Amino acid sequence: MQFKARIIDIEAGRHEIAINEQEAKQLDVELMDRVKVKRIGKEVTAIVTFSKTHVWNGEVEIFSETAAELNLNNGDYVEIQATSRPQSLDFIKKKLDKQIIQENEINSIISDLMQERLSDVELSVFISAIYSNGLTMEETISLTNAIYNSGDKLQFEGMAISEHGIGGVAGDRVSMLIVPIIASLGLKIPKTATRAISSASGTADCMEVLASVSFNSTEIKKIVEKTNGCIVWGGAINIATADDKLIRIRRPLRLDPESLLLSSIIAKKKAEGATHILLDIPAGKGSKVETVEEARNLAKNFRILGTKMNLNLDVIITDGSNPVSNSVGPLLEAKTVLEELENKNHSTLSEKSLLMSARILQMVKGINLEDGYRIAKQQLFTGKAHEKFMEIIEAQNGKKIESSELQPGEFHTVIKSKKEGRVAHVSSSGISKICRFLGAPEDKKAGMKIKVKAGENINEDQELVEMFSSSKQKLDDAINQFDKNPMIEIEEIIIE
Amino acid sequence: MQFKARIIDIEAGRHEIAINEQEAKQLDVELMDRVKVKRIGKEVTAIVTFSKTHVWNGEVEIFSETAAELNLNNGDYVEIQATSRPQSLDFIKKKLDKQIIQENEINSIISDLMQERLSDVELSVFISAIYSNGLTMEETISLTNAIYNSGDKLQFEGMAISEHGIGGVAGDRVSMLIVPIIASLGLKIPKTATRAISSASGTADCMEVLASVSFNSTEIKKIVEKTNGCIVWGGAINIATADDKLIRIRRPLRLDPESLLLSSIIAKKKAEGATHILLDIPAGKGSKVETVEEARNLAKNFRILGTKMNLNLDVIITDGSNPVSNSVGPLLEAKTVLEELENKNHSTLSEKSLLMSARILQMVKGINLEDGYRIAKQQLFTGKAHEKFMEIIEAQNGKKIESSELQPGEFHTVIKSKKEGRVAHVSSSGISKICRFLGAPEDKKAGMKIKVKAGENINEDQELVEMFSSSKQKLDDAINQFDKNPMIEIEEIIIE
Numbered sequence: 001m002q003f004k005a006r007i008i009d010i011e012a013g014r015h016e017i018a019i020n021e022q023e024a025k026q027l028d029v030e031l032m033d034r035v036k037v038k039r040i041g042k043e044v045t046a047i048v049t050f051s052k053t054h055v056w057n058g059e060v061e062i063f064s065e066t067a068a069e070l071n072l073n074n075g076d077y078v079e080i081q082a083t084s085r086p087q088s089l090d091f092i093k094k095k096l097d098k099q100i101i102q103e104n105e106i107n108s109i110i111s112d113l114m115q116e117r118l119s120d121v122e123l124s125v126f127i128s129a130i131y132s133n134g135l136t137m138e139e140t141i142s143l144t145n146a147i148y149n150s151g152d153k154l155q156f157e158g159m160a161i162s163e164h165g166i167g168g169v170a171g172d173r174v175s176m177l178i179v180p181i182i183a184s185l186g187l188k189i190p191k192t193a194t195r196a197i198s199s200a201s202g203t204a205d206c207m208e209v210l211a212s213v214s215f216n217s218t219e220i221k222k223i224v225e226k227t228n229g230c231i232v233w234g235g236a237i238n239i240a241t242a243d244d245k246l247i248r249i250r251r252p253l254r255l256d257p258e259s260l261l262l263s264s265i266i267a268k269k270k271a272e273g274a275t276h277i278l279l280d281i282p283a284g285k286g287s288k289v290e291t292v293e294e295a296r297n298l299a300k301n302f303r304i305l306g307t308k309m310n311l312n313l314d315v316i317i318t319d320g321s322n323p324v325s326n327s328v329g330p331l332l333e334a335k336t337v338l339e340e341l342e343n344k345n346h347s348t349l350s351e352k353s354l355l356m357s358a359r360i361l362q363m364v365k366g367i368n369l370e371d372g373y374r375i376a377k378q379q380l381f382t383g384k385a386h387e388k389f390m391e392i393i394e395a396q397n398g399k400k401i402e403s404s405e406l407q408p409g410e411f412h413t414v415i416k417s418k419k420e421g422r423v424a425h426v427s428s429s430g431i432s433k434i435c436r437f438l439g440a441p442e443d444k445k446a447g448m449k450i451k452v453k454a455g456e457n458i459n460e461d462q463e464l465v466e467m468f469s470s471s472k473q474k475l476d477d478a479i480n481q482f483d484k485n486p487m488i489e490i491e492e493i494i495i496e
Numbered sequence: 497m498q499f500k501a502r503i504i505d506i507e508a509g510r511h512e513i514a515i516n517e518q519e520a521k522q523l524d525v526e527l528m529d530r531v532k533v534k535r536i537g538k539e540v541t542a543i544v545t546f547s548k549t550h551v552w553n554g555e556v557e558i559f560s561e562t563a564a565e566l567n568l569n570n571g572d573y574v575e576i577q578a579t580s581r582p583q584s585l586d587f588i589k590k591k592l593d594k595q596i597i598q599e600n601e602i603n604s605i606i607s608d609l610m611q612e613r614l615s616d617v618e619l620s621v622f623i624s625a626i627y628s629n630g631l632t633m634e635e636t637i638s639l640t641n642a643i644y645n646s647g648d649k650l651q652f653e654g655m656a657i658s659e660h661g662i663g664g665v666a667g668d669r670v671s672m673l674i675v676p677i678i679a680s681l682g683l684k685i686p687k688t689a690t691r692a693i694s695s696a697s698g699t700a701d702c703m704e705v706l707a708s709v710s711f712n713s714t715e716i717k718k719i720v721e722k723t724n725g726c727i728v729w730g731g732a733i734n735i736a737t738a739d740d741k742l743i744r745i746r747r748p749l750r751l752d753p754e755s756l757l758l759s760s761i762i763a764k765k766k767a768e769g770a771t772h773i774l775l776d777i778p779a780g781k782g783s784k785v786e787t788v789e790e791a792r793n794l795a796k797n798f799r800i801l802g803t804k805m806n807l808n809l810d811v812i813i814t815d816g817s818n819p820v821s822n823s824v825g826p827l828l829e830a831k832t833v834l835e836e837l838e839n840k841n842h843s844t845l846s847e848k849s850l851l852m853s854a855r856i857l858q859m860v861k862g863i864n865l866e867d868g869y870r871i872a873k874q875q876l877f878t879g880k881a882h883e884k885f886m887e888i889i890e891a892q893n894g895k896k897i898e899s900s901e902l903q904p905g906e907f908h909t910v911i912k913s914k915k916e917g918r919v920a921h922v923s924s925s926g927i928s929k930i931c932r933f934l935g936a937p938e939d940k941k942a943g944m945k946i947k948v949k950a951g952e953n954i955n956e957d958q959e960l961v962e963m964f965s966s967s968k969q970k971l972d973d974a975i976n977q978f979d980k981n982p983m984i985e986i987e988e989i990i991i992e
Contacts, residue, residue, distance in 0.1 A: 008504060008505070008506060009504065009547075009557065010504060010506070010514055010545065010547060010557060018506055022938060025932065025938070026932070026935075028929070028932060030694075030747060030748055031744065031747070031748060032748035033748060049506065051505075051506060061505065061506060089750075093751075096624055096627055096628045096751075097628070098628065119748065120616065120617050120620075121616050121617055121619075121620040121745060121748060121749060122620075122748075122749065123617075124616075124617040124618075124620035124621055124624070125620055125623075125624045125749060125751070127621075128592055128620070128621045128624035128625060128628070129624060129628060131592055132592045132593070132594065132624070132625060132628050132629060133628060198526075248527065249617060251526060251527070252526055252527060252528035252529060252615065252617060252618075253617060253618065253621060254585075255589075255592075255621070433524070436521065436522070436524060442518060442521070
């Protein structure tokens with residue numbers, strides 16, 4: 001049937017159209033069914049919404065992304081056809097029926113996902129089914145391969161090292177130290193990092209304080225050929241695209257089935273061209289994995305999957321209950337990283353980075369950990385890592401910079417404790433929340449310095465945190481929120 | 497935060513707004529999270545969509561239903577607040593984790609469903625969890641009660657009988673015979689029927705050929721007080737509203753977990769005021785329940801749930817592999833019903849109606865089936881059922897009418913067999929598909945007469961069906977579709 005297009009200014013994040021319910025019936029489509037929308041050689045599959053009163057017969061409302069893909073203007077005519085229910089829905093149902101899905105069936109699901117032939121509620125069924133009934137290792141391997149094949153692939157000559165933390169810990173900017181340490185030893189270590197999702201700053205946000213982070217595959221290869229390393233934003237390249245489409249639904253559902261975590265990370269790292277991977281699983285109160293036992297089990301499965309995917313993979317479990325660095329926010333974290341590289345200051349951040357670098361050297365060179373640690377430390381303490389970092393910054397269109405040149409937001413305040421007691425816990429998620437009120441990560445200069453540690457005894461009026469923002473209003477909002485969000489738990493020693 | 501409203505002409509079937517992704521971050525809400533939208537004493541919970549390019553800072557796009565609920569005009573300001581994640585999501589997750597959910601937890605889920613606090617993808621998780629992990633009878637009872645309590649309730653003085661088929665069989669208009677037969681015996685039998693969902697005609701569509709079917713609770717009570725019966729559209733009253741909200745998601749997913757089927761039907765019938773219920777489960781190829789064994793198991797669970805809900809309930813299993821009547825489409829079915837009541841014709845339709853009436857009389861009067869059948873037959877053959885039906889039609893604002901006055905669509909054609917052979921199967925879903933091409937159920941005069949039966953041997957050129965439509969174009973479309981949709985399977989006797 002032919003319909004006259006009315007373009008609607010909404011980005012649904014997927015192809016969507018709205019038609020009159022009666023015409024939908026004539027097309028034999030139900031709410032949330034899919035249709036083909038065609039116009040002069042172009043065709044997309046879109047999900048159907050009904051519109052009872054607002055769409056006149058013969059009109060279709062087309063969401064802006066869909067219109068753009070079809071090169072459509074208001075008033076243009078499009079052909080709309082019912083399309084058969086994708087067979088992959090039967091395979092999704094198989095998993096809900098607790099059956100095993102075969103490789104070709106998983107490929108069919110991912111292929112339909114890539115072609116936007118699955119609606120959000122259908123993807124929600126897929127994720128629920130995997131969460132509730134699990135995937136076997138065989139299924140996980142098939143899914144990892146399907147996700148790996150769903151996007152572009154980077155490739156480097158010879159060995160390429162990847163270091164990745166599964167996240168959730170504030171101030172965990174080890175990549176920005178590990179990359180220059182390892183690259184300064186002549187080993188290739190391209191790092192594709194993420195931006196903050198719910199935290200105050202991702203590695204990509206932080207690196208962006210010092211250099212550009214959006215590069216295409218060709219540019220990334222050039223940077224790595226020149227410097228052996230890079231710290232770029234993964235979102236700028238189309239790597240393992242199916243994973244992003246699954247995460248779009250997983251995130252609001254907050255369903256993180258282990259098999260999806262496994263396949264997501266391994267597929268991405270492999271597509272990024274990694275041959276050797278060091279994975280960091282932070283464990284502890286407030287992080288993604290709460291217990292060491294859970295972390296061990298996850299590590300075991302990462303090792304199996306890595307081997308099956310022909311990767312050299314090592315996994316470490318680290319303390320995830322405390323922030324890695326006391327400075328949080330893009331600029332403040334970049335400043336801390338520079339101070340460590342300039343040898344002005346050494347903290348948990350450099351210690352963790354050195355230990356991880358040692359593990360990487362053990363994996364790729366076959367040397368023992370003590371030697372690896374010694375070598376890594378030498379690169380850091382002699383300034384070779386710093387020199388390499390400046391090279392990388394320049395290759396990424398940044399300028400040489402010193403830590404002292406980085407100044408956080410002009411509006412700042414110190415918050416003091418209202419009582420004396422013992423600091424029971426410093427919460428990464430609490431820190432993120434306050435930092436977002438301060439304006440991070442959009443405001444790179446927003447963030448905080450944390451002045452106490454878990455376990456420490458503190459007095460009334462002792463300084464807890466110093467907060468920074470480029471906006472007076474946002475600083476005030478954050479001060480307001482501080483009392484409501486218990487980012488620092490203080491236990492009173494004498495209760496009565 | 498205050499936002500300026502821009503109203504978007506889309507009916508999403510739920511409350512939805514679109515804001516700039518960066519402002520969403522500042523509000524601390526993610527895609528598909530929920531927010532409170534407030535304006536002068538009014539407040540709704542809405543689901544968040546992002547809009548990267550089309551919404552300017554400080555603007556919010558509000559979907560038309562949401563705007564209407566808030567009495568909002570373009571350019572008005574609204575307050576938008578993040579709202580906490582509803583606790584019921586934890587209970588939904590419990591079911592996905594294969595745990596038992598308690599009565600208060602089920603009530604919390606249904607309460608959030610009613611307040612639109614659950615997004616479509618979240619409801620999809622709930623339905624998936626129930627489908628995959630099942631509900632215990634205890635959980636099913638809690639869910640049935642929660643759905644029962646989610647809408648209005650009808651109540652009749654004394655006993656009220658309900659007859660209900662779980663559907664899927666073409667031409668199954670037994671209610672339109674059972675209601676007048678039983679009502680003519682002085683027993684109360686209010687029938688709330690559905691319109692066609694994917695079929696050619698629901699009982700409500702068919703009754704609407706003869707009378708009005710949209711009445712509120714008070715009007716229904718009056719009609720039943722006067723005539724002892726009614727055949728009205730259930731959609732006009734707010735009965736078991738939560739069920740409709742679940743069906744909205746279940747339908748596109750095509751997930752029909754047994755516990756939802758049980759709770760849906762029992763909650764609706766109880767809310768409609770029934771004290772005695774006869775359920776018909778059609779079983780066989782092409783119907784909802786494919787085997788008699790499945791039907792028996794379903795019947796057993798209906799009986800248990802009915803008893804727990806303090807209902808008198810009887811269940812019968814009938815042949816669901818063949819159409820009940822050879823005429824399909826709102827007007828043609830109404831015509832067949834009238835012919836049966838006028839004693840001009842008797843077919844499977846009246847036979848099934850008499851057998852079911854006998855079961856009802858056995859249940860409510862305690863008499864044996866033979867006596868029940870004899871009594872029911874007497875009401876039909878003496879014209880008392882016909883007289884009662886005319887009374888009901890008049891009470892529902894219709895006029896007395898004879899079957900001969902009903903004429904189907906003026907455009908019609910006979911389709912003949914292209915080969916000789918044996919009719920293996922006449923498919924109810926195939927019939928529905930062709931009838932919808934003819935224009936049913938919107939075009940009441942669209943439909944078909946089926947001229948062959950399963951098992952019959954037919955010759956080349958023998959008449960298969962006669963199709964009717966009010967539109968020449970639609971008739972042509974349907975003729976076109978006939979070859980593509982195998983509604984009549986013919987097996988050749990001699991293959992080579």
